[in-house]
Amino acid sequence: MRKLFLLMLIGFRLGAFAQSNGSVTVTGVSDHIISKHIYGQFAEHLGRGIYDGFWVDKNLPVKKQDRIRLDVVEALKKIKIPNLRWPGGCFADEYHWRDGIGPRLQRPKMVNTNWGGITEDNSFGTHEFLALCKLLNTEPYIAGNVGSGTVEEMSKWIEYLNSNSTSTVANMRKQNGHPEPYKVTFWGVGNESWGCGGEMTPDYYVNQFKRYASFAKNYPGASLKKIASGANSDDYNWTEVCMKNIPNSMMWGLSMHYYTIPTGNWNKKGSATSFDEKEYFNTMVNCFKMEELVTKHSAIMDKYDPAKKVALAVDEWGIWTDPEPGTNPGFLYQQNSLRDALIAASTLNIFNNHSDRVRMAELAQTVNVLQALILTEKTKMILTPTYHVFDMYKVHQNAKYLNIALNSPNYEVDGKSLKAVNVSASQDAAGKIHLSLVNIDMNKTVTISTELKGLQWKTVTGQILTSANITDVNTFSQPSKITLRNFTGAKQENGKLVVTLPAKSVVTLELN
Structure with missing residues (x-):
């Protein structure tokens, strides 16, 4: 022995x-810089991301401004998050912005059909989101509703936020407590239009994008950066159709979504905390697929945009595991291990090394959802290993590559x-x-x-x-x-x- x-x-x-x-x-x-917007974040109306994450009960004994949780804000300010994407995600294409303005007690309620079937009271809406962005000193990135919304609805949302005219819609913003225009410039024209955003074909989406984008108007001081809903993972045909048929001048960026699934099986993704070396290795194999995806999508974009005017925006990425046992499976709450930090750092290195084309990315998601930077439990808050990676890597923001x-x-x-x-x-x-x-x-x-x-x-x-x-x-x-x-x-x-x-x-x- x-x-x-x-x-x-x-x-x-x-x-x-x-x-x-x-x-x-x-x-x-x-000859180029690493755009700070590669280090962006994502906050969807999903699980405990907004409610009980950023936006807490008025009686919770933590420092707040209105109901915005300030210890979360201070932690994110420290790592200088450059942008925050909202309201989704899949939620964006069932969200109607007029439901989230005006007196909170008078706002209509809805059912969040994508995430847990819970009641959404709309107490966190447009003004609350932009107040959060101001506290964070970050740029808002709003995803417009193309799936269940209308061209007029998105057009009026932009007018509501950015116009300083005496129109009915602009006056409504002033009456709701914000006399000056917000000047929001980052706009997503739909989200995952190939899936939860409408089950569209790329050819159909191209026509939709051009319709919606045509009525997404610029206002003084707010020239829009329109981001087309791009490919799911390795759907290179989607990128080809969009780049071939949407004029470069019409879009600032084209998105792409990819999640690292430890097992490669969406039905049983694997545990966030219990895995052996073989599963860890397989997870890293799946993580490094991002290099292939970025390279191949960029090559297609280069065919139609050799000057690289259109950004590749990887506006959803991160590790996606099975939810923590005992939590609502529709809330996508998962722990965050050292493995996740290695995934975050390796992915950011890929983005930095392709920063001639990748000029925006958003980790999914910021608080209490998927590969979160921050986890909360009532008055407690912890910073995850992934948070610390973003803290280390903030030195690359807007630096020469x-x-x-x-x-x-x-x-x-x-x-x-x-x-x-x-x-x-x-x-x-x-x-x-x-x-x-x-x-x-x-x-x-x-x-x-x-x-x-x-x-x-x-x-x-x-x-x-x-x-x-x-x-x-x-x-x-x-x-x-x-x-x-x-x-x-x-x-x-x-x-x-x-x-x-x-x-x-x-x-x-x-x-x-």
């Missing part, structure tokens, strides 16, 4: 200290392999260089030798996000199990930056 214990201990130590090597070459500054060449060792499970390391890099307006590196290998440390051609630096500091187990989570009783810590594994050797990345870790470095 003692011999067996010693063999197990030796095996553990060998695994803990197993190491492989790779290299990164930063080849120079590119740095071209990189990566040579990574493989992470192998059951004869299959993935690149163990992924990376993106940028240089901010002050000249500071930031590198974000992810080691997805559960078992091995990876040492990366980095050469920065034509870039000068003297000192390096960094932060790291990791934990003992890939299944570790933050809980309301242990809210800081996974949090950012100072990283000391980077040094200068013979003019190169040498970085030792622990297994299953995310590291962001700052070079001065």
Whole structure:
């Protein structure tokens, strides 16, 4: 028995200290920036995302402005979220904006048919959403109702928000307490029009988009950025039809949605907290499909828009697991583990590395839904590992993209392999260089030798996000199990930056 214990201990130590090597070459500054809007967020009328997330009971003993929960607001301000997409999602195409304005007690109630069949009291509507955006210092991104709405309805919503005229609709906004126009510029023309937004064909949607977009008018100081409802995952034909038939001048962006499903099976997606290495590896395989999707959709867009004027907007992404046991399955509440942080960081690296075309993205979702940044329970609030990734990566917002060449060792499970390391890099307006590196290998440390051609630096500091187990989570009783810590594994050797990345870790470095 003692011999067996010693063999197990030796095996553990060998695994803990197993190491492989790779290299990164930063080849120079590119001609574009990493848009801050890649770091956008999504808040749908779904489960406890709006109600009991952002918008709480007036009697809940937490700091509030009106009913907006301020500890959530302060946490999101810290990571500088650049935009917030609302009211959906599938909910957007059954939402009628006039139901959510005026005195709250007089607003009509409806049934949220997409998410749990619960009663929606419309107490959180247009003015409440824009008050939230103002508190967050973020840009609103509103998804218009194309599925069950009308051209006039969306046109009047834009007029209500953006016009400073003496029209009946603009006067209604003034009477409801906001004399000045809001000047909302990001508008989605429908959502998932291929599915819950109307089960449309791409050819039919193109005609719908052109109708709705034609009556989505610009008002002074509010030139609209119209975003067409784009493809589901690898539906490349949808992108082809939209790019071929919608004039580039008519749309600011074309969306694409993709979720990482651990098992690849939508009917049984897998647990957020209980999984083995084989399922973890398969989850990362599915995560990295985003690279293929972005590359292929971008190539189609390049055919019709070689100047890259139209943005690829990945306005729903993230890991989607089975709901937490004991919760309403229609509320999509799931825990958030170290695995999810590695998915978030790896996906953001993909977006950064394709930032010539990907200029907007929204994580699904912000609070209490899917891959949330924040979880709440009555007066308690915790920051998830995914939140900490966005905190680390905020340095890339509106920074110059740095071209990189990566040579990574493989992470192998059951004869299959993935690149163990992924990376993106940028240089901010002050000249500071930031590198974000992810080691997805559960078992091995990876040492990366980095050469920065034509870039000068003297000192390096960094932060790291990791934990003992890939299944570790933050809980309301242990809210800081996974949090950012100072990283000391980077040094200068013979003019190169040498970085030792622990297994299953995310590291962001700052070079001065």
